[in-house]
Amino acid sequence: xxxxxxxxxxxxxxxxxxxxxxxxxxxxxxxxxxxxxxxxxxxxxxxxxxxxxxxxxxxxxxxxxxxxxxxxxxxxxxxxxxxxxxxxxxxxxxxxxxxxxxxxxxxxxxxxxxxxxxxxxxxxxxxxxxxxxxxxxxxxxxxxxxxxxxxxxxxxxxxxxxxxxxxxxxxxxxxxxxxxxxxxxxxxxxxxxxxxxxxxxxxxxxxxxxxxxxxxxxxxxxxxxxxxxxxxxxxxxxxxxxxxxxxxxxxxxxxxxxxxxxxxxxxxxxxxxxxxxxxxxxxxxxxxxxxxxxxxxxxxxxxxxxxxxxxxxxxxxxxxxxxxxxxxxxx
Ligand SMILES: [Zn+2]
Numbered sequence: 001x002x003x004x005x006x007x008x009x010x011x012x013x014x015x016x017x018x019x020x021x022x023x024x025x026x027x028x029x030x031x032x033x034x035x036x037x038x039x040x041x042x043x044x045x046x047x048x049x050x051x052x053x054x055x056x057x058x059x060x061x062x063x064x065x066x067x068x069x070x071x072x073x074x075x076x077x078x079x080x081x082x083x084x085x086x087x088x089x090x091x092x093x094x095x096x097x098x099x100x101x102x103x104x105x106x107x108x109x110x111x112x113x114x115x116x117x118x119x120x121x122x123x124x125x126x127x128x129x130x131x132x133x134x135x136x137x138x139x140x141x142x143x144x145x146x147x148x149x150x151x152x153x154x155x156x157x158x159x160x161x162x163x164x165x166x167x168x169x170x171x172x173x174x175x176x177x178x179x180x181x182x183x184x185x186x187x188x189x190x191x192x193x194x195x196x197x198x199x200x201x202x203x204x205x206x207x208x209x210x211x212x213x214x215x216x217x218x219x220x221x222x223x224x225x226x227x228x229x230x231x232x233x234x235x236x237x238x239x240x241x242x243x244x245x246x247x248x249x250x251x252x253x254x255x256x257x258x259x260x261x262x263x264x265x266x267x268x269x270x271x272x273x274x275x276x277x278x279x280x281x282x283x284x285x286x287x288x289x290x291x292x293x294x295x296x297x298x299x300x301x302x303x304x305x306x307x308x309x310x311x312x313x314x315x316x317x318x319x320x321x322x323x324x325x326x327x328x329x330x331x
Contacts, residue, residue: 004070004073004301004303004304005056005285005286005287005304006274006283006285006286006287006298006299006300006301006304006307007053007056007058007066007298007299007300007301008053008054008055008286008287008288008292008296008297008298008299009042009043009051009052009053009054009063009297009299010051010052010054011029011030011040011041011042011297012040012041012044012049012051013029013031013032013037013039013040013041014037014038014039014040014041015034015036015037015038016036016038016039017036017095017204017206017207018036018038018093018094018095018096018097018182019035019036019037019038019039019092019093019094020035020036020037020038020092020093020094020095021035021037021092021094022092022094022126022185023037023039023040023090023092023185023295024037026125026126026185026295027040027090027125027185027294027295028293028294028295029090029295036094036207037092038091038092038093039089039090039091039092040089040090040295041087041089042088042089042090042275042297043063043084043086043087043088043273043297043299044063044084044087044088044089044192045062045063045064045067045083045084045087045192046083046087046192046193046194047194049194050062050063050064051063053066054288055286055287055288056287056288057287063084063299064083064084066084066301067081067082067083067084070301070303072302072303073301073302073303074271074301074302074303075270075271075302076269076270076271076301076302076303077269077270077302077324077325078270078302078322083192084192085116085191085192085251085322086189086190086191086192086251086252086273086320086322087189087190087191087192087193088187088188088189088190088273088275088297088320089187089188089190090125090185090186090187090188090295091180091184091185091186091188092185093180093181093182093183093184093185093186094182094183095182096179096180096181096182096202097179097180098179098196098198098199098200098201098202098212099134099155099156099159099177099178099179099198099199099200099201099202100177100178100179100196100197100198100199100219101175101176101177101178101196101197101199101219101222101223102117102118102119102120102172102174102175102193102195102196102197102222103115103117103118103174103175103195103197103222104117104119104173104174104175105117105174107174107222108193108195111195115193115194115195116191116192116193117174117191117193117195118174118190118191118193118195118196119172119173119174119190119191119249119251119252120172120188120189120190120191121169121170121171121172121188121189121190121233121246121247121252121254122169122170122172122180122186122187122188123167123168123169123186123187123188123246123254123256123277123318124164124165124166124167124168124169124170124184124185124186125166125185125186125187125277126166126183126184126185127163127164127165127166127183127184128182128183128184129183130182130183131163131164131181131182131183131184132161132162132163132164132181132182133161133162133163133164133170133178133179133180133181133184134156134159134160134161134177134178134179134181135160135162135170135172135176135178135229135230135231136159136160136176136177136178136227136228136229136230137158137159137160137177137223137225137227137228137229138157138158138159138160138229139228139229141158141225142225143220143223143225145158146158146220146223146225147220150199150200150216150220153203155199155200156200159177159179160228160229160230161181162231162232164184164232165232168232168233169232169233169235169246169247169254169256170230170232170233171230171233171246171247171249172230173224173227173249174222174224175222175223175224175227176223176224176227176230177199177219177223178230187275187277187318189252189254189273189318189320191251191252197215197218197219197222198212198213198214198215198219199214199215199216199219199220199223200214201214233246233247235256236248238255240263242257242258242259242261242263243255243256243257243259243263243319244256244258248323248327248331249323249331250323250328250331252320252321252322252323253320253321253322253323253327254318254319254320255318255319255320256316256317256318256319257309257315257316257317257318257319258314258315258316259311259314259315260311260313260314260315261311262308262309262310262311263308263309264306264307264308264309265300265306265307265309265319266300266302266304266305266306266307267304267305267306267307268306269302270302270321270322270324271299271300271301271302271321271322272299272300272319272320272321273297273298273299273300273318273319273320273321274292274297274298274299274300274309274317274318274319274320275296275297275298275317275318275320276292276293276294276295276296276297276315276316276317277294277316277317277318278294278314278315278316278317279293279294279311279312279313279314279315279316279317280292280293280294280311280312280313280315281293281309281310281311281312281315281317282309282310282312283298283307283308283309283310284307284308285304285305285307286298286307291312292309
């Protein structure tokens with residue numbers, strides 16, 4: 001067997017007040033009996049939060065161990081990162097998330113302890129009829145106007161809202177204020193960071209009956225007021241007719257495949273994260289020896305040979321990876 005076969009990890013679940021049960025009901029995640037399953041962390045290497053390998057010779061390895069012991073094989077042409085640079089998760093927002101903003105890398109360095117910045121992107125898997133998203137400020141809302149609105153309890157009036165459709169992708173660069181609305185099931189790729197400044201929490205209380213902390217001053221300082229109302233990404237064509245590019249930024253590339261034909265991924269000296277949103281895929285060299293199906297995620301290390309992904313039915317999946325130096329120049 002190729003030593004650097006694709007890696008599958010055990011998902012870890014987070015329960016927050018805004019979560020629900022759809023990670024189990026729609027994505028077949030093995031959640032427990034609770035009512036507030038909010039996030040399934042699929043690929044993570046951030047402090048104590050570690051994805052654990054589920055199959056094959058590296059079973060029970062945390063992702064961090066791979067980063068430390070096999071950086072060349074994991075990262076290929078990219079530099080040896082101190083930790084895995086991306087984090088991928090699914091979210092079930094049964095209720096709205098807080099209105100929040102994340103720092104960029106420069107602002108993240110100033111934090112104690114320092115953290116990466118956080119640029120993220122969402123792909124909407126399911127919406128309810130009345131679901132909304134909040135992405136960016138309304139035109140003309142500057143720091144002064146926003147600060148006043150927050151002080152008066154009118155934060156929502158400054159936020160640009162939209163009604164997302166299934167399949168929409170929203171790109172959320174660091175500094176763009178945002179909130180995921182209720183009734184949404186979302187796939188999220190982000191920089192591996194855990195720094196969130198909460199501007200407004202809809203006047204609700206946490207599981208302990210108390211309001212969750214806000215970070216209004218830090219949020220106001222972090223928001224990029226030049227980033228106006230945001231709209232869903234317009235998918236771009238790629239060299240393969242079954243693949244469209246949803247995001248190409250300096251932190252990651254996010255492609256969506258819709259195909260019933262066998263395609264190749266990897267073999268290009270960089271890692272790929274594959275996440276299935278519809279259908280299922282048989283993957284060559286997969287030590288799990290079972291299809292990668294709806295709601296499941298795989299990490300293909302840079303040193304893996306190119307893998308064939310063979311859809312068992314018409315399938316939809318995401319492919320997430322780092323841009324090459326040449327691609328970066330074109331972004
Ligand atoms: Zn966020």
